[in-house]
Amino acid sequence: xxxxxxxxxxxxxxxxxxxxxxxxxxxxxxxxxxxxxxxxxxxxxxxxxxxxxxxxxxxxxxxxxxxxxxxxxxxxxxxxxxxxxxxxxxxxxxxxxxxxxxxxxxxxxxxxxxxxxxxxxxxxxxxxxxxxxxxxxxxxxxxxxxxxxxxxxxxxxxxxxxxxxxxxxxxxxxxxxxxxxxxxxxxxxxxxxxxxxxxxxxxxxxxxxxxxxxxxxxxxxxxxxxxxxxxxxxxxxxxxxxxxxxxxxxxxxxxxxxxxxxxxxxxxxxxxxxxxxxxxxxxxxxxxxxxxxxxxxxxxxxxxxx
Numbered sequence: 203x204x205x206x207x208x209x210x211x212x213x214x215x216x217x218x219x220x221x222x223x224x225x226x227x228x229x230x231x232x233x234x235x236x237x238x239x240x241x242x243x244x245x246x247x248x249x250x251x252x253x254x255x256x257x258x259x260x261x262x263x264x265x266x267x268x269x270x271x272x273x274x275x276x277x278x279x280x281x282x283x284x285x286x287x288x289x290x291x292x293x294x295x296x297x298x299x300x301x302x303x304x305x306x307x308x309x310x311x312x313x314x315x316x317x318x319x320x321x322x323x324x325x326x327x328x329x330x331x332x333x334x335x336x337x338x339x340x341x342x343x344x345x346x347x348x349x350x351x352x353x354x355x356x357x358x359x360x361x362x363x364x365x366x367x368x369x370x371x372x373x374x375x376x377x378x379x380x381x382x383x384x385x386x387x388x389x390x391x392x393x394x395x396x397x398x399x400x401x402x403x404x405x406x407x408x409x410x411x412x413x414x415x416x417x418x419x420x421x422x423x424x425x426x427x428x429x430x431x432x433x434x435x436x437x438x439x440x441x442x443x444x445x446x447x448x449x450x451x452x453x454x455x456x457x458x459x460x461x462x463x464x465x466x467x468x469x470x471x472x473x474x475x476x477x478x479x480x481x482x483x484x485x486x487x488x489x490x491x492x493x494x495x496x497x498x499x500x501x502x503x504x505x506x507x508x
Contacts, residue, residue: 206393207488210281215488217280217394219257225272235264237323238332242278243315247291247298253315253336254286254298263323283490300495307349307497312341351387351439353479353501355380360466360505361448376459377448378417382425384442384481384499390432398427399491400484401444407451407503408476409462415453417477419446422484442483462505472506 208218238261243253259278266272287299296304305312316339318332359379367373382401405417425444432438453459465473482495 203391204393205391207395208279210279214281216282217487217489219259219278219280221276221278223274225274227266227268227270227272230268231266232268233266235261235266236328237261237263237321238328239319239321240332241317241319243317243336244287244302245298245313245315246286247294247301248286253317254284256280256284256287256314258319259316280489283492288492296495299492303494304496306341307494313338314341315339349387350384350481350497350499352383352385353477353481353499354383355446355477355501355503356383357381358503358505362463375450375452378451379447379449380445380503382419382423382442382444382446384444384483386440386442386483388429388438388440390437392438394487395429396427396440396485396487398425398440398442398483399486401425401442401481403479403481403499405477405479408478409458409473411476412458413454414458414462414475415451415455417479418450418452419479425483466505472504475503475505477501477503 203222204220206218206220208216210216240259240261241255242257242259244256246252246254257278257280259276261274261276264272264274283299288297290297291301302312315336317336318329318334320333321329355378357380361377361379363376364373382403384401400422401419402422403417403419405419407414407417423444423446425442427440427442430439430441462473462475478500479498480495481497481499482493483497484491484493
């Protein structure tokens with residue numbers, strides 16, 4: 203499978219998926235399958251229409267020979283990201299795309315649906331028959347816990363809370379300013395230009411294995427990204443940077459916080475913190491913009507005394 207960017211009529215661009223697979227015909231039969239067209243659908247959250255059209259696909263002519271290997275080639279095109287796909291479902295903060303990607307990223311079973319469409323090279327009765335059938339197709343998912351190869355905070359500035367502030371107010375929380383650096387590993391089949399314009403995260407911070415608190419990065423932070431092309435056996439990567447200004451650090455253990463402050467004041471060499479996060483990224487491509495939510499990540503934070 204290979205994903206590429208393609209030019210479409212009207213000076214638009216889309217994403218094409220070229221698929222090639224081999225099958226074995228173990229029977230003594232010979233026939234030809236004409237080029238067929240299909241609609242690729244994904245689940246919707248609307249009761250009136252359970253599916254959202256994502257792409258159209260076409261298979262090449264298939265020659266079936268007796269007891270021989272069969273080569274099947276097909277291609278599909280995503281022309282744009284439908285609004286229904288990125289719109290939050292009623293009573294939820296998640297869109298159909300969020301739910302689909304969440305299953306995929308966590309390695310759960312993901313299903314797309316294939317329905318026949320009007321095939322110019324096939325008899326009308328074949329097209330009508332295929333169009334009347336919608337087939338669920340399991341989509342191979344992979345747990346992409348290592349999709350984010352590195353998640354770090356650089357140039358960290360740690361601001362202690364105002365000692366006169368009322369407990370529970372934002373002023374009573376320490377704040378952290380830093381440059382968020384994320385290194386994302388891209389699948390080697392992904393040859394489509396993408397850029398990341400925003401990053402946010404739900405992050406928990408630990409000191410020597412004990413939870414210190416929760417870093418509030420729930421607001422979208424403006425980001426920029428740079429693609430690193432594949433080298434040798436290494437897959438391509440995407441380097442993302444975002445600047446964070448005074449993000450609140452909600453302390454959940456005052457004793458651990460006291461240890462961190464003492465290490466900063468008297469240690470002299472700074473403090474090493476561990477961070478675990480679920481990261482959301484805003485992705486832009488030629489065929490549309492969308493968000494990928496809940497990508498697990500972990501990394502280190504070095505806090506030095508000013």
